Amino acid sequence: MNATVEQSSPDAVRFEHVGLVLGENRILDDVCARIPLGKCTAIVGPNGAGKTTLTLAVLGQVKCTGRIVFPSLEGAARRPRFGFVPQRLVFDRDIPMTVMDYLLSGLQRMPLFLGHSKRHEARILQYLEEVECVRLADHAFGALSGGEIQRVLLAQALLQEPDILILDEPTSGVDFKGGQICCELLRRVREKRGFTQIMISHDLATVTAHADHVICLNHKVFGEGEPRRALTHHVLSETFGLHLGLPDLHGIPQDVRECPEDCPLRAEHLHLHDHCHVDAPVVHGCSCGHDHGHNHAHDHHEEAGHAE
Amino acid sequence: MLNDLILRIADLTAYLFPFECMEPEFMRRAMLGLLLIAPLAALSGVQVVNSRMSFFSDAIGHSAFAGVAVGLIFSLPVDFTMPALALVIGLLIMYLRRGSRLSTDTVIGIIFSAVVAFGLWIVNRNREASRGVNMFLYGDVLTIGDNEIALLFVLLAAFLVFQFFGWNRMLHIAVNEQIAGVHRIPVALYQYLFAGLLSLVVILCVRAVGVLLVTAILIVPAATARNLARNSRQLFFLSLVFSYISCAGGLLISAQQWMNAPSGAAIVLLASLMFAVSFVAARFRTK
Numbered sequence A: 001m002n003a004t005v006e007q008s009s010p011d012a013v014r015f016e017h018v019g020l021v022l023g024e025n026r027i028l029d030d031v032c033a034r035i036p037l038g039k040c041t042a043i044v045g046p047n048g049a050g051k052t053t054l055t056l057a058v059l060g061q062v063k064c065t066g067r068i069v070f071p072s073l074e075g076a077a078r079r080p081r082f083g084f085v086p087q088r089l090v091f092d093r094d095i096p097m098t099v100m101d102y103l104l105s106g107l108q109r110m111p112l113f114l115g116h117s118k119r120h121e122a123r124i125l126q127y128l129e130e131v132e133c134v135r136l137a138d139h140a141f142g143a144l145s146g147g148e149i150q151r152v153l154l155a156q157a158l159l160q161e162p163d164i165l166i167l168d169e170p171t172s173g174v175d176f177k178g179g180q181i182c183c184e185l186l187r188r189v190r191e192k193r194g195f196t197q198i199m200i201s202h203d204l205a206t207v208t209a210h211a212d213h214v215i216c217l218n219h220k221v222f223g224e225g226e227p228r229r230a231l232t233h234h235v236l237s238e239t240f241g242l243h244l245g246l247p248d249l250h251g252i253p254q255d256v257r258e259c260p261e262d263c264p265l266r267a268e269h270l271h272l273h274d275h276c277h278v279d280a281p282v283v284h285g286c287s288c289g290h291d292h293g294h295n296h297a298h299d300h301h302e303e304a305g306h307a308e
Numbered sequence B: 001m002l003n004d005l006i007l008r009i010a011d012l013t014a015y016l017f018p019f020e021c022m023e024p025e026f027m028r029r030a031m032l033g034l035l036l037i038a039p040l041a042a043l044s045g046v047q048v049v050n051s052r053m054s055f056f057s058d059a060i061g062h063s064a065f066a067g068v069a070v071g072l073i074f075s076l077p078v079d080f081t082m083p084a085l086a087l088v089i090g091l092l093i094m095y096l097r098r099g100s101r102l103s104t105d106t107v108i109g110i111i112f113s114a115v116v117a118f119g120l121w122i123v124n125r126n127r128e129a130s131r132g133v134n135m136f137l138y139g140d141v142l143t144i145g146d147n148e149i150a151l152l153f154v155l156l157a158a159f160l161v162f163q164f165f166g167w168n169r170m171l172h173i174a175v176n177e178q179i180a181g182v183h184r185i186p187v188a189l190y191q192y193l194f195a196g197l198l199s200l201v202v203i204l205c206v207r208a209v210g211v212l213l214v215t216a217i218l219i220v221p222a223a224t225a226r227n228l229a230r231n232s233r234q235l236f237f238l239s240l241v242f243s244y245i246s247c248a249g250g251l252l253i254s255a256q257q258w259m260n261a262p263s264g265a266a267i268v269l270l271a272s273l274m275f276a277v278s279f280v281a282a283r284f285r286t287k
Helices: A002-008 A051-059 A071-076 A099-105 A118-130 A146-159 A176-193 A204-210 A233-240 A251-258 A266-272 A276-284 A296-307 B002-016 B025-050 B054-073 B078-099 B104-124 B127-138 B146-175 B177-182 B187-209 B214-228 B232-254 B263-286
Strands: A011-022 A025-036 A040-044 A065-069 A082-085 A164-168 A196-201 A213-218 A220-225
Touching: A011 A051, A011 A071, A011 A196, A025 A051, A025 A196, A025 A213, A025 A220, A040 A051, A040 A176, A040 A204, A051 A082, A051 A164, A051 A196, A082 A146, A082 B177, A099 A118, A099 A146, A099 B146, A099 B232, A118 A146, A146 A164, A146 A176, A176 A196, A176 A204, A196 A204, A213 A233, A220 A233, B002 B025, B002 B146, B025 B054, B025 B146, B025 B187, B025 B214, B025 B232, B025 B263, B054 B078, B054 B104, B054 B127, B054 B187, B054 B214, B078 B104, B078 B146, B078 B187, B146 B177, B146 B187, B146 B232, B177 B187, B187 B214, B187 B263, B214 B232, B214 B263, B232 B263
Parallel strands: A040 A196, A040 A213, A082 A164, A164 A196
Antiparallel strands: A011 A025, A011 A065, A213 A220
16 A cells, blocks of 8 residues: 555645745745645654644645645635644643533534534534543543543544644654554544544654655655655654664664565554564664663654754 | 613612612712623633733723823823723734734733833823823722713623624634634634724723723633633623622622722722632632
């Protein structure tokens, strides 16, 4: 499936020489890239690389030079509908409102103080079911945990029936297992509803396991394509500008490749890293003493990033 | 005609509150004014607290000085220049707040002090006006005029229309502007409309309770309601209830011989007392 993504699938978004200068800083520099329709595209890069800015440009929230086109909607004469899940929701947790109140506030015309619309309420419950938190409907929104808020926001984004769903670091607020579950959930919903997913990520392990397409961004595009092919050592060191202390980030793609093309569990292998034991030398090469588990590449990258 | 109509409506308040102190006409008129102010203050207060705009409303209140000054300079009636200037300053602050990377507090702080300094300078040159400044510092609902009551009626109508269409959207925007914008809510439109209406509400409340206490009558009932409400609907109704109790109750208490308090102070004291009780009640409930 992934091998054919590159050539055949149409584009949902195309960046054509997109640029943005804020003050002295060139945030985006001649960005040319594509986002395939109906797939999961990850944008990776170090902090301050312009990843969030690029997604805001897609959303039309910042003005850029160059062009951002939506080829799949060319005939439709409308802007795509977006769903958006921000990185970490900072809000006044003391505002009295239930999860249902918040979700309704974006949909229903009748003011909430006159009551809830049964039609919208039913629709919201259906979407909450989809993100597996229907039990939270009557809870206070401000009392939810980070992961729960993330799910409610995902339900809210899906309620927009988006053509394009944008998630800023969906796995940053949750632990590794939570991140895995979150990505699995997104894949299921995406396959059911058929939207295009764009996610910003720091976590190369997650990207390799879950994305169909990856864009390596550090103001410029240093590489794009199917993760296993695009995330070469060269591209990663160019993107992240790191050479010291960086383990062989190519480890994951390589051992997945050891799984033969016709292996019936290939998809699972891609998602679950069943072959991680092959990575043992990579972990051995590190002396930081942490339990790296499955997300070794991520941990190393994070640590290297701090040392920068 | 307008005069007569307002007088009749004001008389109705005497049936609502059949107390001895409601005998004089000025008390009925003041009560009518406060019953119009209560919902304006309560509902805008909810959104002021949700959007953390209490400093904003404080700055608008202080623009009353500049409003008086502009009236003096151009020999225009203060009843017109005060709301007009408040509106201009409110929209200007919102514009700067949305557009610049400066901290909102800094923007408001600068405008706030510039406006007060300008007002003090002009008013100081004019003996007549400097006597009037006291009126704006402490307010006096007992001398509220027909024009102001008529203006309150119009403003309340406009404000209720705004709340009908904007209550949900303002809540959504208060949680996160960016999400609201992406999800096709016209954030800028709602923010400017709210800033404009809030400016007018604040400046009319200044007339009743004074610059010093104006922010309090907006945010204290809303904060009390936040302590007790569990959802958006309860927040709406509880803030109205607390605002009505403090406005009407405050006026009645202030008219008692033993109290001998200005009405603005009595209103805010009553509201604060309710806040304290609700705060304790909320603490007990969570335990």
